[in-house]
Structure formats: structure tokens, C-alpha cells
Amino acid sequence: MGLRIVNSAMAIGLVAIAAVPAQASVKAGIDAWQRGDSARAIAIWRGLAEKGDSDAAFNLGQAYRLGRGVAADSGQAKKWFERAARAGHLDAQVSLGLLLFDSGSRREGLDWLERAAERGEPRALLVVGTALFNGDDLPPDPVKGYAYVSRAAAQGLPPAKETLAEMDRVMPLSQRQKGVAMAQQAARPGKPATKTPSKAAATPKASVSAPVAAAKTTAVAAARGVWRIQLGAFSSKANAQSLYARLQGKLGGAQAFYVPVGEMTRLQAGPFESRAFASAACARLKPQPCFALEAR
Incomplete structure (x- = not known):
């Protein structure tokens, strides 16, 4: 199955x-x-x-x-x-692909999602990777599917982590090893980024409410750790820098990371020592769209 x-x-x-x-x-x-x-x-x-x-x-x-x-x-x-x-708008390619896919135009949707997956977009990597694994609307290629889902999971996408765990249970070790090698090859310089989350940030209504204990995030807490928050995807780095300058005072000393993905630049801030600290930082920025991600 x-x-x-x-x-x-x-x-x-x-x-x-x-x-x-x-x-x-x-x-x-x-x-x-x-x-x-x-x-x-x-x-x-x-x-x-x-x-x-x-x-x-x-x-x-x-x-x-x-x-x-x-x-x-x-x-x-x-x-x-x-x-x-x-x-060439990356998030539009994902949104269009998902809209078509969910409405029954799966093949057309996958065409757009494949374009976004080639640029390292995690949601697209997850859907295309699962389709490749299953052989649904795409020629079956479990090794490439495993590589795609691995890249999405590495960017912190929870459903990708769950799907990868399912793949680990049913795939032979030799195939998984090949998939890991393929994912690592894609992560080399000149290839799409593999450790940055999707584009765009979550809707303000979907912001994670962090535990009360994490609400006192400080510059000290932000000085270490592997967690970041993503604040948006931009068609120019200057716009990302402008948003960071506007929000910097609320970030408790978190530094900016400008992550290139194709022609887009993703603005991230951090590091934070845990998801709770990162989520607390997002909560303080409402209504600015924001979500936490692991940037190992």
C-alpha cells in the first residue's frame, strides 16, 4: 500500500x-x-x-x-x-500546484510542484517525493522520492518528518542510503537550499502560542541553538533587510539570516536554543507572519 x-x-x-x-x-x-x-x-x-x-x-x-x-x-x-x-514566484508555484492537486488536476498540479521542488521548496518536495515513492501520476522512483522527502524533513516540515518515518519502515536500507546520497548531492553548493523552510510564513491566526516559560526569551537565549524563525520570502534582499530593520527591536538580539532560494530571499532570524524560544519570539511579533524551524 x-x-x-x-x-x-x-x-x-x-x-x-x-x-x-x-x-x-x-x-x-x-x-x-x-x-x-x-x-x-x-x-x-x-x-x-x-x-x-x-x-x-x-x-x-x-x-x-x-x-x-x-x-x-x-x-x-x-x-x-x-x-x-x-x-517565477516560488510561493505562487507551490500554491497553484496545491490548489490544482487538491481540486483533482493532479498531473497539472504536480507540474508546478515539480518546478518548486527543483528550487528546494519543502512543501513541494514532500508532495512530489510521496508521488514518486507511490508511483502516483509520476513514474515510480522510490529512491528519488526518499531524497525529496528527506530534504523536506531536513527543513523542519512536520508532515515530511512523519512521511520519512513511514518510508524508513518500508524501504530497504540500500535504497534509503541511495536516497540520502542524492539528497546530500542536492545540498552541495550551487544546488537548491535544503535546510530552509518554505517561503512564506504562517498566517497570523496560525501562530504558535509558546509556553509561558518561554516568553522571556533574551539575547542570551538567542545566542546559541539550532532554531530560527522565518519571517517571509522576498523578491529582493533589500526588502528582507528592510523588514528585519523594522522588527529588530522585538527580536531580543537575534541576528538576521538571508537565505537565497532561486530568485527569492528568505528572511530568518536566530539562533534560538529551542523550538519554544523560537515560537515565543514569533508570538511577540504578531501580527507579523512567522514560524519556527530547525536549521541544523
Whole structure:
């Protein structure tokens, strides 16, 4: 029996909105969205998306997917996701792929997810890797599937860790060893990054509530450890630096990490000594989208 493909957008952390301030007006839309003024955000993003701004198009697609500020409309969500995805927007490629996959257009969805997986995106690696393992809609290749899921798990994606554990129980050791070697090859310089999580951060409503004991995170606690928080994915490093400068005072001394993934730059901060400390840092940044990840 094949492994279950985790194809639910919610199950693998599809975000509600991208904190991707490609320019001041896109950020103005994000600010309006976070204030609850969805109509204003939609108006800003629509104008920019119609002029070819991929970040705005992605955010507009998310609004239609969620039915926030506009009536929920999967057709419109697909339209705007596809427009951004064709411009190379990594998160749009994932969102479009998952939307198509979940709606029954599995082969078309996998085409987009394969593109994102080649760029090291963990959610895409998980779905494509599981499909390769099962031979569902893709030629069966359990070794490559194991490599893909391993890379997703290495980036801290919980469903990928669960799927990898299932693979470990049913795959021969020799195949797993080949998969590990393939994953390590992909992690070498010049290859897609394998230890950074997805793009975009989690929706503010989905922020993890850290234990009270972890709420007193300090610069000392942030000075060691393998945990980071991810604050967004950006079409330019300058925008990532701008967001870090704005949030730095709330980060308790955590330093910035600018992780290149294709043409995107992911902003991470840390290190933190545990998931609890990292989650506590995220909680203090609300409503800024944020999630914790292990960066071993």
C-alpha cells in the first residue's frame, strides 16, 4: 500500500498571506490586510497585479482562496497564482500546484510542484517525493522520492518528518542510503537550499502560542541553538533587510539570516536554543507572519 500524499494546503502549512513587501505599495496592502481592512488591501494589490507585480498577484490569489475581502473563488485564485507562478514566484508555484492537486488536476498540479521542488521548496518536495515513492501520476522512483522527502524533513516540515518515518519502515536500507546520497548531492553548493523552510510564513491566526516559560526569551537565549524563525520570502534582499530593520527591536538580539532560494530571499532570524524560544519570539511579533524551524 502506498503512502498517503499530504495534499491538503492546511496540512502542510500553506500560508494565508505573504509578507513580501516588494515595494511600498505592496507593503501598504499587507499592512491594511493585517489591520483587517481587506478591501483596501485587495484594491492595492489588484492595481499592482494588473501591472505585472508577481507579489501582488500572489497575495490577490490568496485573498480569493480564503474568501477574505472578496468572495471565495478558486478560479480567480488559480488565475492570479498562475500569473505570479509564470513570473517565477516560488510561493505562487507551490500554491497553484496545491490548489490544482487538491481540486483533482493532479498531473497539472504536480507540474508546478515539480518546478518548486527543483528550487528546494519543502512543501513541494514532500508532495512530489510521496508521488514518486507511490508511483502516483509520476513514474515510480522510490529512491528519488526518499531524497525529496528527506530534504523536506531536513527543513523542519512536520508532515515530511512523519512521511520519512513511514518510508524508513518500508524501504530497504540500500535504497534509503541511495536516497540520502542524492539528497546530500542536492545540498552541495550551487544546488537548491535544503535546510530552509518554505517561503512564506504562517498566517497570523496560525501562530504558535509558546509556553509561558518561554516568553522571556533574551539575547542570551538567542545566542546559541539550532532554531530560527522565518519571517517571509522576498523578491529582493533589500526588502528582507528592510523588514528585519523594522522588527529588530522585538527580536531580543537575534541576528538576521538571508537565505537565497532561486530568485527569492528568505528572511530568518536566530539562533534560538529551542523550538519554544523560537515560537515565543514569533508570538511577540504578531501580527507579523512567522514560524519556527530547525536549521541544523
